[in-house]
Amino acid sequence: MHLEDRLINMRREKDILxxxxxxxxxxxxxxxxxxxxxxxxxxxxxxxxxxxxxEPMADGPVIMKANLDSLKRGTEVKxxxxxxxxxxxxxxxxxxxxxxxNIIFKYGEKEFIDECAASGITGLIVPDLPPEQSDGFFSYxxxxxxxxxxxxxxxxxxxxxxxxxxxxxGFIYCMxxxxxxxxxxxxxxxxxxxxxxCRKATAKPLAVGFGIRSREDIAALKGKADMAxxxxxxxxxxxxxxxxxxxxxxxxxxx
Amino acid sequence: MxxxxxxGSWGGAFIPEVLHQTFKELEEYFSQAKNDPQFWQExxxxxxxxxxxxxxLTHAENLxxxxxxxQIYIKREDLNHTGAHKAxxxxxxxxxxxRMGKKRVIAETGAGQHGMATATMAAKYGFDCTIYMGEVDVxxxxxxxFWMEKMGATVVSVKDxxxxxxxxxxxxxxxxxxxxxxxxxxxxxxxxxxxFPEMVSWFQSIVGNxxxxxxxxxxxxxxxxxYACVGGGSNAMGVFGRFLDEEGVELVGVEAGGRGIxxxxxxxxxxxxxxxxxxxxxxxxxxxxxxxxxxxxxxxxAAGLDYVGVSPILSDLWERGKVRFxxxxxxxxxxxxxxxxxxxxxxxxxxxxxxxxxxxxxxPALSPDDAVxxxxxxxxxxxxxTIAHAFDDPSWKKFIIQRGLEYSKSK
Numbered sequence: 238m239h240l241e242d243r244l245i246n247m248r249r250e251k252d253i254l255x256x257x258x259x260x261x262x263x264x265x266x267x268x269x270x271x272x273x274x275x276x277x278x279x280x281x282x283x284x285x286x287x288x289x290x291x292e293p294m295a296d297g298p299v300i301m302k303a304n305l306d307s308l309k310r311g312t313e314v315k316x317x318x319x320x321x322x323x324x325x326x327x328x329x330x331x332x333x334x335x336x337x338x339n340i341i342f343k344y345g346e347k348e349f350i351d352e353c354a355a356s357g358i359t360g361l362i363v364p365d366l367p368p369e370q371s372d373g374f375f376s377y378x379x380x381x382x383x384x385x386x387x388x389x390x391x392x393x394x395x396x397x398x399x400x401x402x403x404x405x406x407g408f409i410y411c412m413x414x415x416x417x418x419x420x421x422x423x424x425x426x427x428x429x430x431x432x433x434x435c436r437k438a439t440a441k442p443l444a445v446g447f448g449i450r451s452r453e454d455i456a457a458l459k460g461k462a463d464m465a466x467x468x469x470x471x472x473x474x475x476x477x478x479x480x481x482x483x484x485x486x487x488x489x490x491x492x
Numbered sequence: 493m494x495x496x497x498x499x500g501s502w503g504g505a506f507i508p509e510v511l512h513q514t515f516k517e518l519e520e521y522f523s524q525a526k527n528d529p530q531f532w533q534e535x536x537x538x539x540x541x542x543x544x545x546x547x548x549l550t551h552a553e554n555l556x557x558x559x560x561x562x563q564i565y566i567k568r569e570d571l572n573h574t575g576a577h578k579a580x581x582x583x584x585x586x587x588x589x590x591r592m593g594k595k596r597v598i599a600e601t602g603a604g605q606h607g608m609a610t611a612t613m614a615a616k617y618g619f620d621c622t623i624y625m626g627e628v629d630v631x632x633x634x635x636x637x638f639w640m641e642k643m644g645a646t647v648v649s650v651k652d653x654x655x656x657x658x659x660x661x662x663x664x665x666x667x668x669x670x671x672x673x674x675x676x677x678x679x680x681x682x683x684x685x686x687x688f689p690e691m692v693s694w695f696q697s698i699v700g701n702x703x704x705x706x707x708x709x710x711x712x713x714x715x716x717x718x719y720a721c722v723g724g725g726s727n728a729m730g731v732f733g734r735f736l737d738e739e740g741v742e743l744v745g746v747e748a749g750g751r752g753i754x755x756x757x758x759x760x761x762x763x764x765x766x767x768x769x770x771x772x773x774x775x776x777x778x779x780x781x782x783x784x785x786x787x788x789x790x791x792x793x794a795a796g797l798d799y800v801g802v803s804p805i806l807s808d809l810w811e812r813g814k815v816r817f818x819x820x821x822x823x824x825x826x827x828x829x830x831x832x833x834x835x836x837x838x839x840x841x842x843x844x845x846x847x848x849x850x851x852x853x854x855x856p857a858l859s860p861d862d863a864v865x866x867x868x869x870x871x872x873x874x875x876x877x878t879i880a881h882a883f884d885d886p887s888w889k890k891f892i893i894q895r896g897l898e899y900s901k902s903k
Binding site: 290338339343370 | 652673
């Protein structure tokens with residue numbers, strides 16, 4: 238089933254869905270395995286797995302450090318793809334890859350997409366690949382039933398939101414604020430107005446990320462967004478308290 | 493048809509969505525400025541009254557005699573205000589920032605010359621200014637850091653990755669996506685997402701425009717070769733641009749050979765076989781990267797040359813065979829620097845000395861009727877610590893130790 242339909246079905250059961258983020262190979266693939274298990278068992282609905290890149294331009298300090306540490310440990314793209322395939326086989330939720338375009342470009346766009354399709358990965362988030370830079374990537378992904386998730390930013394004009402809606406698929410990822418990942422976002426009136434603009438521009442499910450980290454943040458998004466994205470916060474938690482602490486954190490987010 | 497923002501298959505704007513609107517605006521302002529002759533007149537005025545343009549073309553008579561071949565001419569970008577060609581681009585972008593009505597500028601810098609030029613421009617035009625610089629470069633280029641801070645800029649030492657230019661660029665992008673409404677990123681070289689490669693090359697074209705007139709006036713003929721060092725490629729684009737379609741003029745870009753191309757410790761992207769096409773830092777070009785697409789660490793004695801990518805315009809010219817690329821090692825650079833100082837009383841920056849190396853290798857085989865131009869991108873006094881270290885100069889070491897002792901006592 239297409240990612241968008243899967244999310245719409247899941248959304249019928251819950252007032253808000255949860256997507257989490259891990260950086261592959263950080264702190265290790267073993268830890269990734271345990272973190273994913275705990276996330277899935279405690280109700281996470283979708284997981285984005287970041288394939289590390291040496292120049293993670295749109296990421297803040299926590300995820301950037303995780304990228305660089307993972308690479309220092311010798312993480313290779315092929316290992317990430319094997320791990321992703323294993324997760325998709327093991328757990329019954331949608332898994333996505335998030336990475337920067339050079340990783341896909343060097344692997345070969347078609348080869349990468351084919352591998353995603355063969356291993357049960359449902360979507361791709363590539364923050365430095367605007368649709369106007371590669372027609373082939375978006376159309377081939379669509380042919381293979383791989384969703385290409387595009388990002389809405391508070392700086393996007395209404396015209397641009399509509400344009401991105403046409404090019405992307407699966408869901409729309411709304412940045413809660415301008416900036417890089419990991420700092421706190423203020424979910425105030427300006428944010429609400431922006432989210433209303435997003436809602437107007439697309440019929441796809443709306444995920445909200447960038448600085449979403451607490452039960453209060455999730456509560457504030459209920460009724461406004463379809464999915465909340467927890468990114469840097471679980472990485473901070475694993476750094477501070479180890480992989481075993483993730484389950485309780487996830488449970489608490491929605492309680 | 494080549495897509496907008498591309499040079500052949502190179503270039504593009506691979507940017508996060510948050511920057512889309514800003515780039516659209518920048519594109520519009522740049523296009524308006526480019527089509528407005530008054531803008532260029534205003535630019536020329538600033539460059540002549542604030543930055544000593546036109547810079548001279550010096551006939552290096554002693555070096556020419558020493559090598560016994562071609563007449564060597566040096567385009568003196570070192571005599572620009574702030575000591576390098578960087579001022580050309582920065583003052584131009586400063587005028588654009590004024591048009592855009594933004595109040596804050598940020599920049600990345602490797603050798604410090606671009607940071608220094610940006611801090612200068614910000615002081616002159618009254619902008620807030622933050623400069624990102626890799627920690628390694630902060631240590632290598634301490635004199636420039638000192639001046640930037642004295643001119644009111646905040647210098648942020650970047651401690652991620654290889655702690656050099658590419659990491660400073662990433663950090664500057666992070667700042668920009670956060671403060672995009674108020675801030676312009678003064679990109680320092682002919683790289684990055686479109687329209688930066690074209691914009692920077694446009695401002696730098698002032699170098700080649702002057703050089704052709706000067707060589708014709710002084711030598712009576714076009715040069716047979718032009719040499720320029722290539723980090724990102726802005727000074728090379730500056731001097732090459734005007735000569736691209738001139739018959740009989742060969743253009744030679746000289747990259748950092750570091751400890752030798754076969755040691756892996758270098759920054760040769762277009763010369764040698766270690767680089768491959770990639771997309772990073774917002775554009776498609778030849779990058780030094782591994783098979784997975786992870787960028788490699790680079791090395792050069794010259795902080796401004798050890799960049800992992802190269803101008804997409806130069807990648808295109810390389811592919812089309814319009815520019816020949818060579819490399820110079822750290823050791824050759826120090827030797828050429830020594831000779832230039834002794835013979836001409838001129839101190840090239842370590843970056844510029846790469847171009848001198850190649851010119852010195854080739855000049856003897858040319859006729860004394862021929863002229864070659866070396867684009868001296870900047871002056872070398874910023875490199876005093878690195879150069880003194882490379883020369884292993886005992887009296888300089890003694891001076892540093894004495895100063896250190898005095899400071900430690902005064903604590």
